[in-house]
Amino acid sequence: MAFSLKRKYDDLEQEISGLPVGSYSQLVFKKFLKHKLACLGAVVLITLIIFTFFGPLFVETAYDDMDFSAIFAPPLSENHFLGTDEIGHDVFVRIMYGGRISLLVGIVSSVVSTIIGLIIGLISGFLGGIWDELLMRFVDVMLSIPLFPVLLILSLVFGSGVFSIIMVLTVFGWMRVTRLVRGMTLSLRESEYVMASKTMGQNQVMIILKHILPNVIPIVIVTTTLNLSYAILSESSLSYLGLGIQPPMPSWGNMLQGSMSYILGTSTGHNPWWLTFFPGFLIFITVLNVNFLGDGLRDALDPKFVSES
DSSP, X not given: OHHHHHHHHHHHHHHHHTSOTTHHHXXXXXXXXXXXXXXXXXXXXXXXXXXXXXXXXXXXXXXXXXXXXXXXXXXXXXXXXXXXXXXXXXXXXXXXXXXXXXXXXXXXXXXXXXXXXXXXXXXXXXXXXXXHHHHHHHHHHHHHSOHHHHHHHHHHHHOSSHXXXXXXHHHTSSHHHHHHHHHHHHHHTTSHHHHHHHXXXXXXXXXXXXXXXXXXXXXXXXXXXXXXXXXXXXXXXXXXXXXSXXXXXXXXXXXXXXXXXXXXXXXXXXXXXXXXHHHHHHHHHHHHHHHHHHXXXXXXHOHHHHHHO
């Protein structure tokens, strides 16, 4: 029995090793390029990252500089491409710095929560038994908690800095990744090549790293993009409610929050539509293109779609 399993394991290893190097990645890339919206999403997101993280290096104005001679200056005004706010802040500059915060919070919290969910899902699915039962009951408890009210409470408790927002979003962002990874791991651990590795006495950690992890990476990548859009929206919502990033440090969410008292023109007689439009438009564009990218990655990384290419 052990000999036949070892022989089958060797045959599988030989079959895998016979594949041309890079063939799978080339098929994935080819399939991704066929998804036009996903390509558009990737280009837009890369452009936004360059704009927000490197753009401030090429402007002399800081996000908290005030020009009292140009209060509520409209877009395309002299020296103010996207206009100014109620105390003369340059909206274009604050959009760049605000994007830094919003994207940083989204990327870091989504990546960290995905890593946590991946590790817990692999452990739960591979070990099974009491570990699986305990971890899944804990996940069920976390998922049953009403999310946004808890986010509000934790934001009040831990403060409103960038680190606090990332921590809050991470604490409640890993459970769905865990359930997805755990489900795939339960299926993969019964596969022939995993059973053969166990029979040959291969270390459990090596089995996970060599045979299971590569197979769950595609769904993890897709889930990370979905978590990214959720984190950006959550940060914007918390900042909009005054519980996220606090002025004078800008984020797209608190720029929206700060503009609401002026947008109807009831307090000053002005109607500075640009204060709401530009940060709101960038939140919309970012989340939309993250979802485009996630759809493209899902199709490209699905083995069924790749095999048909």
